[in-house]
Amino acid sequence: MVALLILLATAPLFPFIALAIKVSSKGPVIYRQLRVGRCTPEKMDLFQIMKFRTMYIDAEQRSGAVWATENDPRITPVGRFLRKTRLDELPQLFNVLKGEMSMIGPRPERPAFYQKLEDEIPYFVERTYGVLPGITGLAQVNQGYDACIEDVRRKVGFDHSYALSLGSFYSWITMDLSIMSKTLIVMIDGRGQ
Template sequence: MRLSVRITKRAIDICGALAGLSLTAPAFPVIAAAIYLDDRGPIFYRQRRAGTLRSVTVEDGIKRLQFNEFHMHKFRTMRTDAEKHTGAVLASKGDPRVTRVGRVLRKTRLDELPQLFEVLRGTMSLVGPRPERPELLQDLSFAIPFFEERMRGMKPGITGLAQVSLGYLGDIPEGSAIESFAGTLQNPFDLEEAEGAVADDMRIKLLYDLAYAAATERLSSYLAMELKILFKTPITMIRGSGR
């Protein structure tokens, strides 16, 4: 990423995060009350996430990834014991662990609002690849070649090209430009046991994340892409695109 892009991106992040917090601050106590009344417990959810990729090494034939890790905060959308028996797993469609209020927050992306503070701290950006848990990224890098490259020199974002183009989990919306390629990108051999695999949706996300990364190589293409995503994000929230 060029210096001019980094400086411009940081300026947009700071201005955008301050504006976003000013506009959404009145909604915070309302959301907090709804979460507590629906499912007594913590209002916020704190979780370790992977930031920018630092290095890739191979030890005993196994690829090891190192990220700039940070703690991300969201409005809680799942039961407090969501991972008690499963450990770290990605959310799935119709996930029974999601609360009633949580479904609304996820559908409208309002659960992401506390991450505006992470943007001000500089651990996240307004726009970038979706932040994932380090252990899950390690597993996905085994299943999807070069999956970790989406985070090379790139901070994770609250929103991004994949987030405004795909469903909440990375599924392909009907009528989208990429739908005609779904057969070659998702379960191309029609294996029953591979139907609905998480890696398929994440592979689609990777294509969009790499396209965004390519746009950051020039200031003009970056600005066009950044403004397009920022414009589409509130529309995505209002429409409730995704789960």
């Protein structure tokens, strides 16, 4: 319900964002990428995440799968603005409506990184047991994007704290409202990466 309301409220921005992306660089407006969704010890769900494209086409053709960095040359000028304001994440509202994501939860990882992170970070996988990945989350509003494995290691602690908040209705609502308000501040202040 919340995702639908936000989608309806932000839909007027979509044509302007699409035009800016098309004018600034070649390629599609929407970028799709395989991500790891909800996990259990027996099963790992994969889905196609949707975002407004912020990088040049074939940005990882030479480098392979790598985390984005500050001042990353693969990011277009329009893409830099979209990332700072987190507007690039708006198409993920469709992922929420399809039941692949939730508004709040741990960030969905790329399969290319998942196995390495699982091997190097204790309890990495458990952070997604029974929890849908989210557009925003406690880790995202407190730390930003990942640049290295140490960033992910810190985020796992935030993800586990969020999972613990789901234990009671009051703590869950309090945590979600706090995360949503911090997300709005990050977007307005342009503190995304």
